[in-house]
Amino acid sequence: MPSSNDTPKEEPPGISSRDQAPSGAAPSAQAAGRGSTDPARPGDDTRLALITAAIGLFGKKGFDATSTREIASAANANLASIAYHFGGKDGLRLACADSVAGRIQAVVGPVLRDFDPGDDPALAQSGMESVVMSMADFLLGRAEARDIAAFVLSEMTKPGVVLDRIYEDFFKTVHAALCRLLGLATGQDPESDLIRIGTFSIVGQVVYFRIGHAIVARRMGWETVGPVEIDAIKSVLLGNIRAFVTANRKTSK
Amino acid sequence: MPSSNDTPKEEPPGISSRDQAPSGAAPSAQAAGRGSTDPARPGDDTRLALITAAIGLFGKKGFDATSTREIASAANANLASIAYHFGGKDGLRLACADSVAGRIQAVVGPVLRDFDPGDDPALAQSGMESVVMSMADFLLGRAEARDIAAFVLSEMTKPGVVLDRIYEDFFKTVHAALCRLLGLATGQDPESDLIRIGTFSIVGQVVYFRIGHAIVARRMGWETVGPVEIDAIKSVLLGNIRAFVTANRKTSK
DNA sequence: CAGTATAAATCAATCGATTGATTAATACTG
């Protein structure tokens, strides 16, 4: 038995590198539902169940308020499986960040990539509007999205590895794409302070209605935030986007 | 030993009712720095130190991630003093909410109360603008305000007694006052959905730049968020307010 | 295909450390 046992034991899978989308042109079916064909390793069930349960609990109660026993119980898994699959609670948090970033990227990525406004400002504006409206639907509407959003937002305030990853994988790309649209719609430089900050101010509104939805609902006299209430919010958001474009449209010169 | 020991023990001071601003026309010096004159009970030093330390730690690390020992140590107080003064960790959280609500109310309350735009839309708009600009300065600028804001925002997501109190003491009043101004500026009904949601969308932008300041700074290439960067944000926010008023101004009719 | 060896994954049980809370004794103050 050698004494220089530097590596912990036998390196459980996926504690140091990314877990999903392992290589460049990987089979995209891995992150999705249930790959019954090829790369369905037996432990992936537990992996996914743990991540799903953790995102929900982290979003609802916060990271520190959620115990590993709670997560394992919600995922119908054993307590030790967290350490086995993710190296520990922090590894699970990171895996949740990857999962969230990957899922959102899978939804919003193709839309932003395939949508080419050319040089048509009106088309760019309508693209911007539809993206923001989709964001609002996602953040305010679906119950599963609430957990994801709450998890991301809880990680947004505290700097760390999770924030780095979410930023690189999601925020940077999406924000830059939106700046392209808004810049084209207004005729401004997409990377100007006005457009970059303006884009933040627009998406910030959507985010706020998720964070403060309890306060908003109370002030509005809403018992729940259903489709009708979401439409009311979206109506104002849409007006704000158009007001921004109108107010900041560069005169032809 | 009696068996029907319903009341916990001997009811330490201030676990059930409000502690600060006990009556209506209370001396406003109590919440402020150091009342060396009259109602300075000996234990108030520890009380205030605990609340201050707790707000800072709750804001920075979150409620659940902050231990009572950490708070007591930061406040140079004994661990048991938390239970003595506030009945427990949850009581301290509630006292923090009271303190925050009281302090903000003391700052923003008189401004909103004494400012009477009459029926001048232009005056109402400039009032709205200055209030939002002050909010931005407070939330983005001062370091002490960051803890307060972070504490409030961390409590905003999870319903509970703290949220109730903050809402009643702060959000409801301020939001209604802002709606008056925005309604007058646009000529719309201050309690219409448009104005109420629109007001949320405006203050939501300010809040977002506090929550997402790490992401914003990274995307903008800012190393720190100093006065220059705050001015850049405020410039866009000001433009958004004016764009909202312009876009939603009711034609005289 | 049968039989064995290896690896991956799950399991119950337990570890030391830390949590919030509580106690009894002491110090301060008017």
Next chain:
DNA sequence: CAGTATTAATCAATCGATTGATTTATACTG
């Protein structure tokens, strides 16, 4: 001295992590 306030010490409970054993799935061999 009486009441308020602070202190050190201790409580049961729970935390994240780890262990060794066990089960399950895959690979190898003849």
